Amino acid sequence: MSGLCGWLAHGGSVTENLHLAQQMAAPLGRFDSSGVHASAGGKSAVAVAARDGSAHIYQKEGLLASVWGRARFVEPRLAELAHAEGIAKTLADNWRERGEQTFASLTGSFCCCILDENTNEAALAIDRMGTYPLSYQIAAGGLVFGSSADAINLHPLIKTEIAPQSLYNYVYFHMVPGPDTIYQGQKRLLPGECLVYRKGRVEVSQYWQMRFLEDEKRPFQELKQDFLDVLHAGVREVVGDQEVGAFLSGGTDSSTIAGLLGEVTGKPARTYSIGFDASGYDEMEYARIAARHFATRHQEYYVTPDDIVTAIPQVAAIFDQPFGNSSAIPAYYCASMAKADGLSMMLGGDGGDELFGGNVRYAKQHLFSLYEQVPTLLRKGIIEPLVFGFPGGAVLPPIRKARSYVEQASIPMPARTETYNLLERYGHREVFTPEFLDMVNPGYPADLLSETYHQGNARSLINRMLAFDRKFTLADNDLPKVAKACELAGMDVAFPLISDEIVAFSLRLEPHLKLKGTKLRYFFKEALRGFLPDDIIAKQKHGFGLPFGVWLQTHKPLQTLAADSLSDLKSRNIVRSNFIDKLLDQHLDEHAGYHGTMVWVLMMLEQWYKQR
Known part of the structure; x- marks a missing residue:
């Protein structure tokens, strides 16, 4: 994948800064033949590990600009300048004229940075869909950034303290959703965002948003x-x-x-x-x-x-x-x-x-949304008393299905999308130790989902879900x-x-x-x-799904790796030992495909700890 990294407002000599920048960039190009391009001043440095054609660096009079990826300018004048003088130089010159507004004129997949030692200012941005990642951290009055935490963590000012809330979020989402990262104090830019660092403070804003034009009709x-x-x-x-x-x-x-x-x-x-x-x-x-x-x-x-x-x-x-x-x-x-x-x-x-x-859940949520259109008097006065008051309804398939539909349809979006969430099904108190739960907010994932869902401008349910899934x-x-x-x-x-x-x-x-x-x-x-x-x-949607839970039942080396990983995870006092035992000894036999997902999530957590 390669990547970009650097910092502002810290450093030694130019030679020392170059050496550190190259050290930070080393993990970014470790699995391919990427070259490392670096530039440094007295208080800043930037490095890009990338193949030729996707690394761009410009340096002049205390100003450093760098672009990683396949970026181009929308405006013809800027596109011509970029072709003639290079995209990094054009970005730097445009920044001096227009500030953060310059990012709105960029298109393509990229991340970029501008470092100005003269004013002690920096700017970072990533592309509109978040193809190229970029994280950052404030440290000792300076800004350190990189497309991977592996690069950021090599800077001497960075302390790598794992954030308990991010661990909780990982088990909930099966990844750590932005803008958070697994490390305390380290944040990630979201799609279409830019960051400006001035006077020791960070301001993050959206230079581009998904704005739906829902009434445009064309043949x-x-x-x-x-x-x-x-x-x-x-x-x-x-x-x-x-x-x-x-x-x-x-x-x-x-x-x-x-x-x-x-x-x-x-x-x-x-x-x-x-x-x-x-x-x-x-x-x-x-x-x-x-x-x-x-x-x-x-x-x-x-x-x-x-x-x-x-x-x-x-x-x-x-x-x-x-x-x-x-x-x-x-x-x-x-x-x-x-x-x-x-x-x-x-x-x-x-x-x-x-x-x-194209996701199946879009059709499912559409069906649930139809119930919201039923008048409240009809729902509360007739349908729900009939469905939930029907004698023996819990064992009659048609009534049981109707109850399930009404129960799910009555949950507001976006919480309705998480009705099958594994952690919710198990219960966070059953999964995590009391000591760990004392350090986190179990309601944070729901708050993050709700905040993201309600940010968009779309009126239709489908477009609100599409904007939600962009992130x-x-x-x-x-x-x-x-x-x-x-x-x-x-x-x-x-x-x-x-x-x-x-x-x-x-x-x-x-x-x-x-x-x-x-x-x-x-x-x-x-x-x-x-x-x-x-x-x-x-055809019905499928993809490259892995039959992990199925194979876990019969393949001994896989069983050993999973069992050893989860056994070692117990010592970290994050997940309850009795939950792990029950997961391996009972739940897998009940439904290998379903419960195997949680085995995988916890196993990969422990494996990440071991490899970091």
């Missing part, structure tokens, strides 16, 4: 043509003249990318798929359908339980904080196939669901999952379906074209009908 054929144009442009932009590969799960997004890649390059796309020899988990059939349809140069690999045992410590180590999404493992093996083929970049299909309405599903989960898995394999990754142009198109699309009744991503599928195979359009 279908016009929409379709515009959509195809931005899809092709998104793939063409990231491919350039290099040879790249593509993840292919057989889903709508990855199949679309595979087809577009072949059209853009004029030759068969190189595609890679992962399978599992476990009933209900293997989707290779659909990947093969897409590969045949687009005549790709296709490769497959079946992940085994032994592969999981081998990869777990490596995957835990590559993340700079605990991360519990198990599909990072198959993503790693998929990227490794491409690496073995001599490629240096993969294309991921992530983001299509969160822009065009929790994409920036906090799926994008780092794929990026870190690729980093471990020594690969770069790009996500064409969340280009700024495609995002802008989705914001103007009428809500009912994203979710039509309970039909998911209606417009996306109809616009690509005839391009994608019919079987792909009709």
